Amino acid sequence: MSESPAIPETNGKGAAAVLAVGIASVTLGVFTLAGDAVPAAAAFFNIWNPTGPLSGVIGFTILIWLAAWWFLSRRWAVQNVHFHCVNLAALVMIAAGLLLTFPPVIDFLQGK
Amino acid sequence: MEITFRDAVTVMHGMAFGGLLLLTFSGAGIALYAISAGGWTPAARENRFLGWYFSAMAALGWVTVFAGAYLVYPWYRARPPAGVTDFSGYPQRLLMSSPATTGWHDIGMEWKEHLAWFAPLCLTAVAYIFLRYGAQLTRYREMRNAVIGLVALAFFAAGAAGFFGAMLNKNAPVRGGANIILMRSSHE
Numbered sequence: 291m292s293e294s295p296a297i298p299e300t301n302g303k304g305a306a307a308v309l310a311v312g313i314a315s316v317t318l319g320v321f322t323l324a325g326d327a328v329p330a331a332a333a334f335f336n337i338w339n340p341t342g343p344l345s346g347v348i349g350f351t352i353l354i355w356l357a358a359w360w361f362l363s364r365r366w367a368v369q370n371v372h373f374h375c376v377n378l379a380a381l382v383m384i385a386a387g388l389l390l391t392f393p394p395v396i397d398f399l400q401g402k
Numbered sequence: 403m404e405i406t407f408r409d410a411v412t413v414m415h416g417m418a419f420g421g422l423l424l425l426t427f428s429g430a431g432i433a434l435y436a437i438s439a440g441g442w443t444p445a446a447r448e449n450r451f452l453g454w455y456f457s458a459m460a461a462l463g464w465v466t467v468f469a470g471a472y473l474v475y476p477w478y479r480a481r482p483p484a485g486v487t488d489f490s491g492y493p494q495r496l497l498m499s500s501p502a503t504t505g506w507h508d509i510g511m512e513w514k515e516h517l518a519w520f521a522p523l524c525l526t527a528v529a530y531i532f533l534r535y536g537a538q539l540t541r542y543r544e545m546r547n548a549v550i551g552l553v554a555l556a557f558f559a560a561g562a563a564g565f566f567g568a569m570l571n572k573n574a575p576v577r578g579g580a581n582i583i584l585m586r587s588s589h590e
Contacts, residue, residue: 299538301544303534304531304534304545304548305545307527307531308527308531308545308548310527311523311527315520315523318516318519338472340472340475341471341472341475341476341479342479344471344475344515345472348467348471351519373542373544373545374544377544377547377548377551380548381551384520387520388517391513391517392513393508393509393512394509
């Protein structure tokens with residue numbers, strides 16, 4: 291099989307994939323906190339009873355992740371974006387997501 | 403030598419899918435180190451292989467978390483009927499019945515059930531980047547840094563979830579259902 295030629299490529303689609311992970315992370319964190327702190331949110335997220343609110347927290351997070359990835363990928367399809375800024379934004383959102391899924395932080399934010 | 407159906411599914415979730423995923427991180431780590439610090443420029447064929455390698459990792463991650471959330475977790479969180487005092491078939495209740503073990507649920511399971519999802523999310527992005535950019539990834543230092551960060555985060559998420567999963571199952575095994583005979587003893 292012949293080697294594929296080096297096609298000029300922009301970095302936009304790669305940046306979209308990275309930033310979408312950041313968006314998914316912070317979404318997961320916010321939904322986790324909401325599901326734990328707000329009974330109405332827990333009931334909303336309870337889309338499959340055996341798994342409970344986790345089913346909706348995960349389901350809606352995946353939907354938002356795919357939608358964000360699709361949107362960013364289309365928007366940045368032929369662009370070269372400032373990847374350092376994308377990494378920084380993704381890092382902040384991932385850190386927020388990690389913190390908001392950590393039970394002691396969730397309890398602290400609720401004053402427990 | 404027997405194992406219950408729920409034990410078997412939990413073993414598939416944690417050891418077959420999750421354990422295999424953790425093993426694959428060693429290959430990913432070596433490849434990323436060789437590309438980033440070792441100056442290795444993979445050929446097109448090698449890049450395609452790496453793309454499919456990370457795709458397999460992502461697939462393992464998704465299978466692991468979906469099996470955990472939709473097969474094992476419902477058994478774990480099952481509520482015992484009123485009046486039941488033997489919680490051996492209700493792992494969450496069993497853990498929460500003692501101050502010595504409640505933390506495994508309050509922190510261990512409560513974190514694991516969300517943290518684990520970071521792994522397939524990150525690995526899917528990494529697989530996409532390798533398949534899309536291939537050899538051109540060497541031109542984008544910041545994108546390579548992102549890939550390394552995402553793989554490191556996926557490893558942390560999978561490792562922490564695996565650790566808590568193992569500890570949870572030691573303290574309150576998910577058990578029940580039909581018995582599966584793995585081997586008959588010669589002393590029967």
